[in-house]
Amino acid sequence: MNFEPYIVSPEQYPLALSKSPYKPKVLYAMGTLPPADSEDSATHNGDGIPTTDERRGNAPVGIAMVGTRRPGPNAKILCKRLVESLRGTRAVVVSGLAQGIDSYCHEAALEAGIPTVAVLAQGLCTRIEGTRGELARRILEAGGALVSEFEPDEPAYKGNFPARNKIISGICAATLIVQSKAKGGALLTGEFTRKEGKPLYAIPGDFDSEVASGPNALLDRGLAKPVFTPESLRSILGFPKSESISLKELSLAGTHLDKATLDFFRRVNGFRKTFTELQSEFDFNISQLLTILTELEMAGLAHTDDNFVFQFDGVN
CATH class of the missing domain: 3.40.50.450 (Rossmann fold)
Structure with missing residues (x-):
């Protein structure tokens, strides 16, 4: 160019x-x-x-x-x-x-x-x-x-x-x-x-x-x-939370989630879950769970205001 x-x-x-x-x-x-x-x-x-x-x-x-x-x-x-x-x-x-x-x-x-x-x-x-x-x-x-x-x-x-x-x-x-x-x-x-x-x-x-x-x-x-x-x-800064985004839109934008993260998201999509609840429902250790949550937040599929309760929003 x-x-x-x-x-x-x-x-x-x-x-x-x-x-x-x-x-x-x-x-x-x-x-x-x-x-x-x-x-x-x-x-x-x-x-x-x-x-x-x-x-x-x-x-x-x-x-x-x-x-x-x-x-x-x-x-x-x-x-x-x-x-x-x-x-x-x-x-x-x-x-x-x-x-x-x-x-x-x-x-x-x-x-x-x-x-x-x-x-x-x-x-x-x-x-x-x-x-x-x-x-x-x-x-x-x-x-x-x-x-x-x-x-x-x-x-x-x-x-x-x-x-x-x-x-x-x-x-x-x-x-x-x-x-x-x-x-x-x-x-x-x-x-x-x-x-x-x-x-x-x-x-x-x-x-x-x-x-x-x-x-x-x-x-x-x-x-x-x-x-x-x-x-x-x-x-x-006063910006609203992300609107729901589809997994297809993410893929087209070049964001690819690994299988474990995708399976996790499909189970919790649409729900609000505390970190404790997620620990009890999944067999991940704390480090693995934090990695998945961070990946979903960066993709716009999850958000939290207090790092304890997580809202999962997306279109499968």
Whole structure:
């Protein structure tokens, strides 16, 4: 595929950007941009995010997910669980294509089939080195987009990053800081989000964890709202639970469940079961049962609000 940068007209700025005080004078893009917010999407829920019924045509909603370039050891799993919770919603995952948290969130979105947009601090024709360049290519090939306010051949100067962070905030309806040190670009994005009056969320962490010091400080000062469980992000953002999906639709989408998981699902489909009940009805050990439940949740065939009672919904 051959992707060339193009100039986006102001009325076609993606998602919420055209309404943001941080909208740039010029915006370049590669790939397919999500549409601009409609004029009637000004009504919001209690957290400031347009609700599904209030968005004309169920328009997509940008969710910024940002963090440090040097995250903790379990960060990739954390990002995957956070992004997976948005499967089946109108969310578009927006981040900055940096190493670490940003790249993990883009990758998780690609794996989950969720649209993703990368905002760059350099021109779109400037070479992106290493695995980040490969990730940028995958985003474009999956139907996502790269955007930048900088001339196509401009390198990634240090002074470009605050402008990049403003666009990340401006595009999105809310921002989640996954992991950050006490100082960093993710916190700057969060500050821009707060100045726009948009919801800011953060993942709490251990008191002595360097990569949790930024989120913990925001939470301690009441500047962000906590997301304690990754799977709760969907409901915290106000997105409804997934609609029922058929096994045939899953297969066509490239999701294939193994025989044990399929047999399990066919027995429990349509029921609400506690974890204890599932243990008593099946001969799986705890590890096997948790693996099956996670697989079904990721496929949109099961959901839980408390990790104890599970609702199984699907069309056989």
